[in-house]
Structures are given as structure tokens and as C-alpha cells.
Amino acid sequence: MIKLKKLLFIIPLLVISVISLIPFYFIISMATHSTSEIYQGNLLMFGGKLVENIQTIIEGGFLRYYWNSFYTASISGILCVFISAMAAYALTIYRFKGREFLSNFILASMMIPGQISLIGYTIEMKNLNLINTHIPLILVWGASAYGVFFITQYLKNSLPKELIESARIDGSGEFRTFISIAMPMIRPAIGTLFMLVFLWSWNNFLMPSTVLTQSNKFTIPLGIQTLATAYTQDWGARGAALAIAVLPILIIFSIGSKYFIKGLAAGAVKG
Amino acid sequence: MKKSINKIAALAIAMTMAAGLIAGCSTKNSESTDSDKSVTQEGSNETVSSDDYSQPLPEDYEGTLTMWGWDDPYYKAVTDAFMKKYPNVKFEYTPMANGDTLQKYQTALATGTELPDVAWSIIDSRAKVFELDMWEDLSHAPYNFDISEVYEYLHPKMVNSKGQVCGIEQSLCPAGIAYRKDLAKEYFGTDDPKELEKMFPDWKSFIAKGQEVYEKSGGTIYMWPGLADAQQFIREQGGKTWIDGTVIKVTENFQRSLNLTCEFRDTNIVDKLEAWTPAWYASFGEGKHIFAGCATWSVPFTIEPNDPEGETTGHWGLMNAPEGNISWGGTTLGISKTCKDKRLAWEFIRFATLSTEGAKALNSIGLLTSAIKPYEEAPELKSFKSKWFGDQDLGAYFLDEIIPNIKSRNMNLDDNVVHETLNLISTTLNNDRNMTADQAMAKLKEELEMKLPDYTVE
Numbered sequence: 250m251i252k253l254k255k256l257l258f259i260i261p262l263l264v265i266s267v268i269s270l271i272p273f274y275f276i277i278s279m280a281t282h283s284t285s286e287i288y289q290g291n292l293l294m295f296g297g298k299l300v301e302n303i304q305t306i307i308e309g310g311f312l313r314y315y316w317n318s319f320y321t322a323s324i325s326g327i328l329c330v331f332i333s334a335m336a337a338y339a340l341t342i343y344r345f346k347g348r349e350f351l352s353n354f355i356l357a358s359m360m361i362p363g364q365i366s367l368i369g370y371t372i373e374m375k376n377l378n379l380i381n382t383h384i385p386l387i388l389v390w391g392a393s394a395y396g397v398f399f400i401t402q403y404l405k406n407s408l409p410k411e412l413i414e415s416a417r418i419d420g421s422g423e424f425r426t427f428i429s430i431a432m433p434m435i436r437p438a439i440g441t442l443f444m445l446v447f448l449w450s451w452n453n454f455l456m457p458s459t460v461l462t463q464s465n466k467f468t469i470p471l472g473i474q475t476l477a478t479a480y481t482q483d484w485g486a487r488g489a490a491l492a493i494a495v496l497p498i499l500i501i502f503s504i505g506s507k508y509f510i511k512g513l514a515a516g517a518v519k520g
Numbered sequence: 521m522k523k524s525i526n527k528i529a530a531l532a533i534a535m536t537m538a539a540g541l542i543a544g545c546s547t548k549n550s551e552s553t554d555s556d557k558s559v560t561q562e563g564s565n566e567t568v569s570s571d572d573y574s575q576p577l578p579e580d581y582e583g584t585l586t587m588w589g590w591d592d593p594y595y596k597a598v599t600d601a602f603m604k605k606y607p608n609v610k611f612e613y614t615p616m617a618n619g620d621t622l623q624k625y626q627t628a629l630a631t632g633t634e635l636p637d638v639a640w641s642i643i644d645s646r647a648k649v650f651e652l653d654m655w656e657d658l659s660h661a662p663y664n665f666d667i668s669e670v671y672e673y674l675h676p677k678m679v680n681s682k683g684q685v686c687g688i689e690q691s692l693c694p695a696g697i698a699y700r701k702d703l704a705k706e707y708f709g710t711d712d713p714k715e716l717e718k719m720f721p722d723w724k725s726f727i728a729k730g731q732e733v734y735e736k737s738g739g740t741i742y743m744w745p746g747l748a749d750a751q752q753f754i755r756e757q758g759g760k761t762w763i764d765g766t767v768i769k770v771t772e773n774f775q776r777s778l779n780l781t782c783e784f785r786d787t788n789i790v791d792k793l794e795a796w797t798p799a800w801y802a803s804f805g806e807g808k809h810i811f812a813g814c815a816t817w818s819v820p821f822t823i824e825p826n827d828p829e830g831e832t833t834g835h836w837g838l839m840n841a842p843e844g845n846i847s848w849g850g851t852t853l854g855i856s857k858t859c860k861d862k863r864l865a866w867e868f869i870r871f872a873t874l875s876t877e878g879a880k881a882l883n884s885i886g887l888l889t890s891a892i893k894p895y896e897e898a899p900e901l902k903s904f905k906s907k908w909f910g911d912q913d914l915g916a917y918f919l920d921e922i923i924p925n926i927k928s929r930n931m932n933l934d935d936n937v938v939h940e941t942l943n944l945i946s947t948t949l950n951n952d953r954n955m956t957a958d959q960a961m962a963k964l965k966e967e968l969e970m971k972l973p974d975y976t977v978e
Contacts, residue, residue: 285826288801371631380633459627462588462634464614475590475615 276495279488287484302489306476311490313465314472319497321383321468322450325390326443333396333442334435338427340397341404342413352401359394364455371459385460386468390450396442403438404431440508444501451498469494573662573866582608583864588636590618591851593885594690598872601881605871609864618642618851622649629654637859638868641687643677643850644939647931650680650687656855656862657684663855663866669874670890673847673928681933687852688873689890691816691882695753695848696922697841698814698823700807701910703741704837707733707810713839713912720842723754723780730789733810739788744811745803746793748946751781753813755942756846759927762938767976770965774942775957778964781949782957792950801826814838815848816918819906820886827908834910838917845925876901888915895919934972941967 275292280303282296340352374385390396408431416426432439454470461467464475473490476483502509589595592615599611614636616624622645628635629652641649658665667675667685674689701711708719708729720726730743744750755777762773784790791809793800803809805827814823823836830836853873855865872878876897879889886904889895895902904915945964949955955963965977 285801285805285828288798288826289805290798290802368627368630371627371633375631375633458620458624459631460633462586462614462628462636463612474617 273495276488276491279484280492282485282488284482284484287488298485299489302485305483305486306490306493309472309476309486310464310467311469311472311493314467314469315493317383317466318451318468318470318494321386322447325387325450326447328387329390329393329396329446330439330443332391333393333400334432334439335427336397337400337404338431340401341408342410342431355394355397359398367455367459374460380460381463381466383466386450386453386456389456390446393446396446399442400435400438403435407438408434437508440505444505444509447501448498451494573863574664577606577864577867579606580608581606581864581867583861584610584612585637585861585865585868586612586614586634587638587640588614588616588624589640590616590642591690594882594887597881597885598878601877602868602871605877606867609868618644621645625649625652625654635856635858637856637861637865639687639854639856640690641852641854643693644936646677646852647680647933647935650684650931651933654856654858655680655684655686656857656859657686658688658854658866658869659685662862669892671892671923673923673926674850674890676928676930677847677850678852687854688869690851690853690873691887692890692918692923693815693817693848693850694845694918694922694926695813695815695818695841696838696845696918697753697811698818698909699811699837699839700809700835701837702833702835703807703810707736707741711837713837713917716837717840722842726842727780727783727787727789730784731787734788740808742791742809743789744784745791745800745809746795747781747785747790747950748943749795749800749813750784750790751777751942751946751949752795753841753846754780754843756848756929757841757844757927759844759929761930761932762935763932763975766974767978768934768938768968768972770968770977771961772978774964775961778945778949778957778960781946782955782960785949785953794947794950805829813841813846813848816886816888816914817849819908819914824906824908830908832907834907836906836909838909838912838914838922840921840925844927845922847926847928883915888918934975937971938968941971 278292278295279287281299282292283298283301286296286298336355340348340355370385370389371380374380374388379385379388412430412434413426416430421429452470453468454474457468457471461471467475469490473487473494476486476490587595595611595613599613603609603611618640621640621642625635625639627633635654639654656663659667665685665688667678670678670689671692673694674692678685678687678689680686699711699716704716705711708716710716710719719729726743733741733743755774758773758777760769760773762769791803793803801822803826804812804823812818812822823830827836853869855862855869859865872881873889874891874893876894879891879894879898879901882889883901883904886906888904889901902915902919903913905911905913941964944967945960948963949960968975968977
């Protein structure tokens, strides 16, 4: 009876898992076929064009796009976590004039879609002579309202103020208290935010397509889009590029999934 | 005391960071000014040496051109040929999707960021792209381009609403129809293009023969892969402008094509494939569809990659379409107003689109130059063949047979909205087999009135 109940529970989960994994299977299968083979529709079996497709994407500068994406996403994640944590710490621990207004302002700015501010941001970057560099892609994460909000929520529930008081009484400076006491206590939130920002930056298309016009500066989403001509798309090469592009996300999520789930649950439920 | 020291330290660090940022920017500023100067110097050098844009540049001329484009084989063929003549010229090429053209140019204009020196424009968005304040008028000084140098049917597609020539077509894109010779022989008793053209003078005869094919094959062989691409071909044959001032002439331009589309559907002579889908591409290798629209680019991009058997059997042919041919696709090359070396940009465009050397480079990738003179200077440029079409000289057929039967229409700003709505109607006709041509027309008008409220829909 218990086994039957378990089966009833497991079978739907298996079905859902298979449905979720099928697109990944097709992406990997696409990477092994030529475009015309893909059009024939036989994606269940792997083909023999993997090497050719990988050659195409490497010749198209994919390794450079990969590196560009990797380092901009990594620095974006670190920058966002660090600045968001500092801002959240200040908003949670300090009592100062305008704190409420500032909190509400940050919260309100989350409601504005990024696309609206894109033109203004691009003009700003142009005036700073930063167009066709990766700095605009990184800098934008330095002022993440979501990051501040997320860590503030976590800090409110995970950081006892008494601990901060004790550290101060023991003579710890503010920055040291922040780094040595507060940061370790919010590790799951830091890990989660880093992963989210990495993912968003990795997949970002709109911002790079606006501020980058030199192909050697392209990130992966822009690079994948260029695997086409006026009248055709190279779906095999695109499949190979997508399969490789997904790898870092899978690795990072596998490593940090414990923190990710913990961080999301804490940020979402408590508060 | 400690607090105030901390404050001072924080302020000092902040100021240092800001100074660093500003210093970084100013360094970049001075760099860009230097590079601007060097370009200006190059420009001024050539201005001294060759102010006359009609004369070729000296072969040791140095310069760099930026380009954003979506056709690597084309880019490589023409720039390689150009760099053989001008070895000191460099190109900075940025690949982009052709569907992004309008958005990319608009964003660059809105933000003041750099536009490419040589700007491409695909036919789909060209009417809107040509209205952007970014183009040099090539028909005026110093370029003085004479539009009669290129085939006449292309003229309306190279100018904006003010009559300014904003670009020159990279190549000719005439379209007739391709047919499977094996199927034509089996069902019509001939695979000769001339005899087939006599057999199909109009779409009515096409439908009548299609019904015979349907009955003879038991419904397994079709005349055309899909309704939408058939409808698109027929509506482009009209050659009349879709929008006249503030009036969209829907009935005049589309009633006939909708009637024929419904007849195609109701007589089962056309398959149900959606154009540009994997199944549609695959259909070129299946041998179930006798005819398909065929532009110059269809040969290397649509037919050859999707019909591996065709390379050895050569079972394709090219012929005039019933009731005339169309211009299908195309990309222009123009010079942006912000181009840093307009003299060099013009030299390149003239080479790529008007010269015999450029035409040879195009011929090597199976494309035909849009200029008339290269064919007079080197008649062999008229010829290109594909193994998929056996011995038929496709180049000569496109030039001598297809092009004279093309009626080209003027572009309008909102053509693409009409075009997309018509595609939507075609899809609806495909899915709803009971929808009549009149109902489709009513739906089309209703959609256009909603999408383009500033126009009168007739």
C-alpha cells in the first residue's frame, strides 16, 4: 500500500521531469545535426555533425563571446552582492533621517522596467565614453534595487542586532563588523543573489545589443544570434552554442543549489 | 575624533575614485580625439589628392570602414575582392540579425552612439529605415550616383519618400518559380521551361492542371508547399503601391490574390505548410511539391541545402511564373551621415555594387550584380549554374527571362504592417478551411483599421 502511494507520487514527478528535460535533450541533439537534418525533424537520434557545428561556432568567435559573458557575469554578480549587502546592512542596522523614504524609494524603483531606463543609461555610458566596453554591462548591477530588497529581507530576520552591538562593544569597526559578522550570517542570500545576477547577466540580450557594436566585445546571446545569414539560420551551430552556453548555469546551480533554495525560501517566506 | 577621521577618509576615497573615473574617461576622450584626428587627416589627405568622387582612389589609400551586416558570405566575397585592390583598407564587421536593423539604427540615433560607416538595409524594414535621418543622398554631390546605372525594377526600392537615394542594391533578387523536373515530366509530360510557361500562362490554368495532379496522384503531390507563400507571390505581382497617401488600397491590391488563395485551398492543389518552418524547408527535398517561388538567393539558401539528392540528379528547373515575376528580398548598401571616411565608403559601395570587379566577386557566390554595365563589359557574368538545376543557366534565365516580367511597386512606411496582416490572414485561411475570400477580405480590412487607424482602408 505504501509502495503504491509512493509510486503514485513518483510517477507524476517523473513525467514532469521528463517533460522538463526534453528541450535540453533536443538542444544537445540539435548540436549533432546539420540544419537540413534538423528540418527533416529527426531529433530523437543523435547525428554526426557535432564536430562541424563546434568548428562553426569556434570560427565564429564563440570562445571570445564565452569569455566575455563569463567574466562580465561573474564581476556583475560580485559587484551586485557587495553593494546590495552594504546598502541593505545600512538600511537594516542604522537609524538615520530619510531611511524609510530611501527604503520605499528603492522598493518603488523595482517597479520600473529596465527597458524604460535603457536609453537614458546608454546616453550616460556614451557620455562617459564607455560604449563598446563591458563596463556598462557590469555597472548596471551596481545599483540593483532587487538585490538591496532581497538582502534587506534576509538581514532583518537573520542578523540579531545584539550581535552587532556586541561586536561594537568589543571594539570592532563598522566595516569589519559588516565583513566579519554580517556577511557570514547571510551566506545563503549572498549565494542566491550571486547566482541570480550571474544568470540574468549571462542571458541578457537587450543591454549588450544596445551598448556593444563591435563583434569582439559580444556576449553569448549576441553571438548566437549572429549564426545566421540573410536567408538562413544555422540551427545546428546554434544548438551547439546553446548546449555549451547552458553548461556554466548548470554547474553553478549544481554547486550552489543548497544555498539557492535556502536563500529563496528565507527571502520569500520571512520578512 | 575617530568618527571624523573616518568621515574624512571616506570622503578622500570617494573623491579619489571619482577622479579615477573622470581621468579614465578623459584618457578615452583624448584617445578618441586622436583617432578622429587621424581619420580627419586621412580624409584631408585624400581630399587633397582626390576630391573628385568619380575618380578611383589611389591603390595605397589607407582607411577603415565599419559595417553591420547579416550575410557573412557576401561580406567576405566583396571585402576580400576590395582589399585585393586596396590592401591598406581595413573593415570592422559586426554581425547582426536582419530583423534588428530598424531597432539598432533607431537606438544608435536616439542615444547618439556610433552608426556603421556603411549601413545595410533589408527590404522588410527598408521603408522605415530609409526615413531615419542617417543617410547620405547618393544621387547628390559629391557622390552623383546615377540611378539608371542599375536595373529599373529596383529603382523604387532604393529611394525614400523624399526621393533621396539612400542605398544601392547589393544584388538582384528577381524571383520566378522553380519546379521539380521529374514531377513535371510525370504529370505534365514535359520538363522544358518554355513549354511549361505556355502551359501555365495564368493562375487559372495553374489551378486546372493542379486539380489533374491531385486526382492523378491520389492527393499525394501538390502544386505548391503552402498557402502563405503562394499568396505572397501572387500579391507581389500587382506592381501597384499598397498605400496611396492616407488610403490603403486593400480591395484593389488583394482581392484577387485572396480569391486565388481560396481557390488553391478549396481545390486541394496546395499543401498546408507554413512558410519558413522546418517542414517547409524540408519539403524541398521530399519530392511532393512541384513548384515553389524561387529568387536568386533561394538556390543556395533554400533548395541546395535541403535537397541533397538534387546535386546529382539535377532535378530542378526555373521558369517564369504565371502572370509575371516578382522582386523578392534584397539588401542595400548606403553611407551613414556619421561615416568617418565618406570618400572611402563611396569607393567601396561603388566597387561592390556597380563595378565589374565587384560583379565578379558576387558571381563567385552565385549572386548577380544589380548594375547593368558589368554585364556589358563582361557578358560571362550573366551566367551562373547550379548542379541542382542541371545544365540550365540560371543567371541568364533570371536576367533575360525573369527580370523583364517584373512589376515593381513603390515602398510605403507601413507596408510591413500590411504584409504581416496578410500573412496572418493566410494562416487563418489555412487553418479555417471554411473561411471564404470575402470573409478573409473583411477580416483583413478590420485588422488594418485597428492596426493603422490613421489610414482609410478601401
